[in-house]
Amino acid sequence: MAGKRKIGRGVAIVGAGMSNFGMFRDKDSKDLFAEAFRELMDSVDKGLDPRDIQAVWIGNFSNDFFVHQAHWGPIIADLTGLAPRAVTRTEGACASSTLAVRDGIMAIASGMYDIVLAGGVEEMSKRTTEEVTEGLALATSPYEGEAGFTFPGVFGALANAYFHKYGVGREHLMNVTIKSHENAPLNPKAQFKHTIRDLMEARKEKARKKGLPVPEWADEKEALFDPAFNPPVAWPMHLFDCCPISDGASCVLLVAEELAKNFTNDPIYVVGFGQGSGRGLHACPSLTSFEANRQAAAEAYGMSGLKPRDIQFAEVHDCFSIAELIHIEDLGFFGEGEAYKAVAEGETRREGRMPINTSGGLKCKGHPVGATGVAQMYEVWKQLRGEAGERQIPGRDLYVGATQNLGGTGGTCTFTIFERR
Amino acid sequence: MEERPISDVSYRKFIQEGKLMGSRCRKCGKVYHPPRHFCEECYGTDMEWQELEGEGELTTYTCIFVVPPYMAREGYGRDNPYCTGVVTLSEGPRVVARIEGVDARNPESIKIGMPVKAVFNRVGEGEEARTYLAFRPA
Numbered sequence: 290m291a292g293k294r295k296i297g298r299g300v301a302i303v304g305a306g307m308s309n310f311g312m313f314r315d316k317d318s319k320d321l322f323a324e325a326f327r328e329l330m331d332s333v334d335k336g337l338d339p340r341d342i343q344a345v346w347i348g349n350f351s352n353d354f355f356v357h358q359a360h361w362g363p364i365i366a367d368l369t370g371l372a373p374r375a376v377t378r379t380e381g382a383c384a385s386s387t388l389a390v391r392d393g394i395m396a397i398a399s400g401m402y403d404i405v406l407a408g409g410v411e412e413m414s415k416r417t418t419e420e421v422t423e424g425l426a427l428a429t430s431p432y433e434g435e436a437g438f439t440f441p442g443v444f445g446a447l448a449n450a451y452f453h454k455y456g457v458g459r460e461h462l463m464n465v466t467i468k469s470h471e472n473a474p475l476n477p478k479a480q481f482k483h484t485i486r487d488l489m490e491a492r493k494e495k496a497r498k499k500g501l502p503v504p505e506w507a508d509e510k511e512a513l514f515d516p517a518f519n520p521p522v523a524w525p526m527h528l529f530d531c532c533p534i535s536d537g538a539s540c541v542l543l544v545a546e547e548l549a550k551n552f553t554n555d556p557i558y559v560v561g562f563g564q565g566s567g568r569g570l571h572a573c574p575s576l577t578s579f580e581a582n583r584q585a586a587a588e589a590y591g592m593s594g595l596k597p598r599d600i601q602f603a604e605v606h607d608c609f610s611i612a613e614l615i616h617i618e619d620l621g622f623f624g625e626g627e628a629y630k631a632v633a634e635g636e637t638r639r640e641g642r643m644p645i646n647t648s649g650g651l652k653c654k655g656h657p658v659g660a661t662g663v664a665q666m667y668e669v670w671k672q673l674r675g676e677a678g679e680r681q682i683p684g685r686d687l688y689v690g691a692t693q694n695l696g697g698t699g700g701t702c703t704f705t706i707f708e709r710r
Numbered sequence: 711m712e713e714r715p716i717s718d719v720s721y722r723k724f725i726q727e728g729k730l731m732g733s734r735c736r737k738c739g740k741v742y743h744p745p746r747h748f749c750e751e752c753y754g755t756d757m758e759w760q761e762l763e764g765e766g767e768l769t770t771y772t773c774i775f776v777v778p779p780y781m782a783r784e785g786y787g788r789d790n791p792y793c794t795g796v797v798t799l800s801e802g803p804r805v806v807a808r809i810e811g812v813d814a815r816n817p818e819s820i821k822i823g824m825p826v827k828a829v830f831n832r833v834g835e836g837e838e839a840r841t842y843l844a845f846r847p848a
Contacts, residue, residue: 432744438774439777441774442794446770447770521773522776523772524817571796571803
């Protein structure tokens with residue numbers, strides 16, 4: 290059961306890096322991780338001698354499938370000049386890199402190491418959409434695959450359950466998408482950098498140039514209800530409810546709390562960590578909640594002594610729009626059946642009471658699955674240190690942020706709470 | 711009494727024979743579908759097979775337009791979507807299965823809560839032939 294266990298020795302993030310996310314024909318996993326690691330080295334305020342890093346954890350879901358190369362640990366250790374130090378690959382589907390951080394935290398807390406590199410990488414775009422769909426479906430529960438469920442299909446079924454329970458519809462999912470697309474143009478590393486309005490205008494312009502009828506949409510929702518603009522994928526999941534196929538890498542430098550000030554005057558402390566597991570659609574206790582989230586949240590809140598209202602902003606795993614609504618209820622930011630109202634009222638926008646996914650989320654930033662969890666931490670690191678540029682949450686001092694990462698169809702969930710002191 | 715070992719392999723063989731089977735804990739009576747090796751309730755390890763009636767109601771569903779390769783081989787695709795969903799059986803457990811006899815092109819016509827009944831469909835030919843479980847409106 291989730292308790293109130295503290296970690297034995299504090300851990301802080303003192304550096305972070307992230308590659309651009311996108312579909313890159315001319316970059317492979319090593320190039321992407323090198324991009325992230327270069328930024329990490331530059332981000333350590335008082336300088337880093339990489340040779341001080343004692344061990345590495347690297348999250349990767351399935352480059353085995355995507356680029357036919359397994360055993361990514363030693364490849365990354367070699368790339369970063371850290372061989373022959375210990376390196377371990379972690380796998381938890383789309384939560385793989387948060388598990389790398391978790392192992393790093395435990396290694397430091399145990400006293401085994403003081404300075405650890407943790408990150409993730411995934412290279413998906415060399416495969417066709419059908420192949421990626423098949424590759425990702427390896428992380429559903431076996432019974433779901435047999436019944437013809439795809440990833441979007443599982444989340445479509447959850448969305449329908451949510452609609453039925455609360456009497457709402459697709460317009461509430463659109464509010465999530467529109468908000469993510471508002472943040473995206475402000476994130477220079479994001480895969481998609483356009484608002485929905487930008488995309489509508491582009492579509493109109495294309496029609497004009499081709500001499501085709503120009504669509505007349507009154508607003509974003511009218512466009513999103515138009516199947517020519519937003520076709521169904523797994524009803525009610527449509528194209529704009531789904532995150533893209535992406536390549537990317539991310540990493541953070543974890544150190545023992547007592548050493549943090551040797552690296553920076555502005556470290557970000559890990560004050561709570563939780564992880565849970567979940568069963569498939571046939572056995573999960575609720576179809577409008579992830580049991581793994583509830584477990585992870587109970588552990589992380591217990592460890593930190595913090596309550597949901599203490600979290601000022603969060604990055605959550607919006608692989609599909611409905612997931613964002615479910616997560617922010619599971620984590621206690623909003624009551625059950627309240628998230629869709631809060632989103633409709635703008636509470637999760639950057640200016641709102643509880644900004645969610647200021648990075649643009651997986652929907653716009655991109656979702657190279659093994660890199661996502663640490664990329665979420667990268668955003669929290671940037672926001673807490675006031676380095677998020679144009680997308681910096683306005684008008685308030687930030688001192689507590691969190692990340693929630695989901696693997697598979699809820700089989701693995703993590704919740705991590707960070708504090709700036 | 712059915713003597714096959716409690717396992718997914720046995721479960722799938724039963725499906726091929728047109729039987730929907732779960733496991734029942736001999737200690738506390740709890741019924742599971744798909745079958746479980748151990749009882750979650752009491753950690754009893756003495757499980758027996760129980761045939762399920764295959765009647766229940768539709769708990770949630772989705773209509774899939776972007777289809778995986780193995781469904782494309784059955785002729786499904788963007789212009790010919792299929793419905794799959796979660797059914798809650800009258801005995802209590804849930805089943806994930808394809809939902810047939812509904813209009814997948816018109817997803818809003820499909821109603822959560824409607825009564826459904828299991829069917830066993832034969833697809834493929836020769837060595838490819840297999841039976842899959844689906845549910846239809848009762």
